[in-house]
Amino acid sequence: MPLIDLTFLNSFTGGNREKVSKYVNLFLQFTPQIIDTMEKNLGEKNYPALRTSAHSLKPQITYMGIKSAEDLIKTIEANAGDQKNVEQIPQQMEELKSILNSAIPELKQAVENS
Amino acid sequence: MADNKPLIFVVEDEMMQREMLVDHLSKMSHYDIKAFGTGEECAEAIRNGKKPTVVFLDFYLNSVKKEARDGLEILTEIKELAPETEVVMLSGQDKIEVAVDVMKYGAFDYIVKGESAYYRAEKAIFNIYRFHKMKGDASLYKKLTIGFAIAFVLMIILFIYLQQQGLITNMPGWM
Numbered sequence: 001m002p003l004i005d006l007t008f009l010n011s012f013t014g015g016n017r018e019k020v021s022k023y024v025n026l027f028l029q030f031t032p033q034i035i036d037t038m039e040k041n042l043g044e045k046n047y048p049a050l051r052t053s054a055h056s057l058k059p060q061i062t063y064m065g066i067k068s069a070e071d072l073i074k075t076i077e078a079n080a081g082d083q084k085n086v087e088q089i090p091q092q093m094e095e096l097k098s099i100l101n102s103a104i105p106e107l108k109q110a111v112e113n114s
Numbered sequence: 115m116a117d118n119k120p121l122i123f124v125v126e127d128e129m130m131q132r133e134m135l136v137d138h139l140s141k142m143s144h145y146d147i148k149a150f151g152t153g154e155e156c157a158e159a160i161r162n163g164k165k166p167t168v169v170f171l172d173f174y175l176n177s178v179k180k181e182a183r184d185g186l187e188i189l190t191e192i193k194e195l196a197p198e199t200e201v202v203m204l205s206g207q208d209k210i211e212v213a214v215d216v217m218k219y220g221a222f223d224y225i226v227k228g229e230s231a232y233y234r235a236e237k238a239i240f241n242i243y244r245f246h247k248m249k250g251d252a253s254l255y256k257k258l259t260i261g262f263a264i265a266f267v268l269m270i271i272l273f274i275y276l277q278q279q280g281l282i283t284n285m286p287g288w289m
Contacts, residue, residue, distance in 0.1 A: 008229050012134070012138070012229075012232065013137075019137065022133065023130055023133070023134060026129055026130040026133065027130060030128075030129065030130065049180075052174055052176070052177050053177060055174060055177070055206050055207075056128050056174070056177040056206075058206050059131065059206055059227040059228055060128070060130055060131070062228060062229065063130070063134070063229075
């Protein structure tokens with residue numbers, strides 16, 4: 001079952017493949033940096049900064065249609081923001097990275113096919 | 115030709131979000147859209163004489179540059195520099211208390227980021243133009259009403275004066 005769903009992006013761009021590629025490539029370019037920042041924030045126990053990074057990644061995951069990561073990023077954002085269940089955040093981060101690592105090749109494939 | 119188009123600013127530090135909003139609003143070809151990655155750059159443009167009709171302003175502007183000032187600070191500064199400019203706040207937070215806070219700081223509207231945000235941004239522009247038109251109309255009606263009232267009073271004074279001078283003997287029936 002595919003991890004990504006580009007229905008929204010296709011609708012948003014009116015099927016313009018160039019624009020879909022642009023947005024997907026922006027996601028592919030910046031998401032690893034955001035994940036690195038989140039891990040750094042987590043390592044430093046800087047939960048407000050972790051919350052900010054999760055907050056910025058959240059809508060982008062939605063636009064890429066990575067539904068399995070949507071609730072997870074919201075949970076990380078909420079836990080970091082409220083500083084509750086923080087002991088669960090490392091595991092949640094690992095899950096998130098695993099999902100994104102699987103979604104990224106699909107996104108690259110989608111761009112190549114367009 | 116571009117100089118005559120109303121100006122819209124987009125202030126968003128996340129590049130993908132910024133590009134998507136600019137691309138979407140640019141489809142509405144009767145606006146001139148300018149994008150900024152920080153609130154400081156936007157405020158500087160306004161200080162340098164730019165007069166945007168609408169500013170779409172991200173709530174969190176420090177996810178890329180940690181030292182950047184946040185959306186509420188920039189909102190306050192924009193309203194001080196350009197009170198007529200309407201600010202629409204964008205955020206991923208779907209919380210009523212955040213929306214209320216933002217409105218207290220002077221924002222015209224609050225949009226939660228997501229799939230429907232782009233349609234709502236279009237609606238916000240439409241609502242702002244309608245609101246400004248209503249304000250303009252109300253101001254015009256007020257001026258007309260005051261004008262008519264003054265004219266009416268002057269007419270009465272004139273009639274009384276003319277009657278006292280004997281130039282007219284019969285006052286109009288309605289007086």
